[in-house]
Amino acid sequence: MTTHGAEVNWAVIGTGFISQSIADDLRLTPGARRQAVCSRDPDRARAFAADRGFAVAHGSVAALLDDSTVDAVYIATPHSTHAAIAIAALEAGKHVLIEKPMAVSAEQGRQIARAAAATGLFAMEAMWMRFNPAYRDLVAAARSGAIGEVRSVRASFGLPFGPADSTRWTEERASSTLLDQGIYPVTLALDVLGRPSRIRATGRVRDDGVDLTVHATFEYEDHRFAQLSASMVEYIEPTASASGSDGWMTVPAPFWAADEFTTRVGSIARALTEQHRTHHERRGNGYVPMLEAVTLAIAEHRTEHPTHSLADSIATLEVLDAVRHSLSSPTARPKETR
Template sequence: MTAKNVRWGILATGGIATAFTGALVDLPDAEVVAVASRSEASARAFAERFGIPRAYGDWNALANDAEVDVVYVATPHAAHRAAAGLCLEAGRNVLCEKAFTLNAREAEELVALARERGSFLMEAMWMYCHPLVRRLKALVDDGAIGEVRTVHADFGLAGPFPPSHRLRDPAQGGGALLDLGVYPVSFAHLLLGEPAEVSARAVLSEEGVDLQTGAVLSWASGALATVHCSITGDTPVAASVTGSAGRIDIPDGFFFPERFVLHRDGCDPEEFTADPADGPRDTLRHEATEVMRALRAGERQSPLVPLDGTLAVMRTLDTIRSQTAVRYPTES
């Protein structure tokens, strides 16, 4: 890192890479210095759009660019293990999109590699970095609603998505669970940790990916969570947390909420709202800011998105897939 700026490399040039880079260029202490794609033309077009000085037509060149402090991996999740692993092997720090990998085994390999190399590694679960989500968690942890009894969260898109779309493509880790369901599952983990038991059902496409998945997660405390995801129906994208002494409702957009309502026994409802200046891009900005804070502090992981938590989420996703018979071509 320079005295002022953290230098970023962007690996991939799709929609989420575009959104994240747009957030980075608004940060005075972030500098996007390189971008890579398997297509040199795509990398050059992306670099021209954002004024990035170096564009590479292969991942290796970016991974070995010593002037890059941290690489943001934004490929489809089927390529996360290869892309993030390449960067970690070369000594780069990595922020990797979610779902972190296809499965827990791949996630464990990346975490072990980062720890071996002494590099920073973080899953891009930007929900955990959102100020209002952090406030919600603090309220729950402080006992504002008593002991947590139930959690509910859903995320569905209407579609329809054709068989050629990446969400329907097994080779790209398609299906609702890894693309959308990771948010409801991660929300439940944020509040309750790793569940003791999982019971899941899914509706599969002809290609063998999940079009819709629902699961009940349970904990030794007696707490339950219901999580749902779909690429066949536009759900409210809502969440709620109910405790022994109250409830918190996020009426829509729970992973980048504009507001939530705290209901406590014997009290009037209390509404908490996000900073009016914050929008979807700002959620990515909060994530980037946390990465840069951790790098400057010499930390190898973020306390907001700890690696053990990422591994636990991947184990839950694995269990759900094992119960719904979803497997990907690269899995033995």
């Protein structure tokens, strides 16, 4: 498989909401050609291709991976299938961009990394937040001392996507608010504060093992901390902030896709009455910066992107594993009192 000149022929595996957003933003991405889409329902694949300008529709993953016109695939399927499809795609000679979480465990992440190394192809988790210009400015400002020494992070992603007993969430699909929503607050904490020394987590977990709501505290040796929350059944204000010795920065909802943030620094009187706004224009649905960077990396025959390496993804998965372990401990789940 080779890339086609300066263009990369993209395929999308899956036809859900994320796939629709990705397809629309591929249209705005220089060097990206919308080549193929696949769904288990051939009629749905054909309708998706017609609506969003893809050249070919396939009725199975196997058929798509056998398509020699496809250079790279975006994998937007249930969490539990990400690793297996990514490895199969790499072995079929396709570059891969994998909807977050890249895998359901750090070990699965390492398996993908080994497959990418063996094939010499590009592989990355689609952590699009890290390519968001406003987010990049926020992290750079925090690291450069814009608010002094950063002492804490607060971030939440809680939205009621369905009832607690929804049948579309299953353990077999690895449905999980920690993996789906919680990965964003965790990534912010890691980017600003680094890896924690202790993790404490509580939450609401169904009898079948699907976590619905998670509250985690990351603790650091020098008394820094992060307070993180995620839910797929209730609202938890989806904003974020980083606080330091000289002030704080606040990101509006939804923080993982925000195009701006505000900074307040100085004396108490000044910090409470003055703010500096940093703003960037949004491109498409927000995925364009990531898709542009990945398309260029593939065209240049690179196997990773420095903004979000496979090692970064595996490190995040290791922390998510630790949160899950804390959540599953006997003392983690609150007991009802009467």
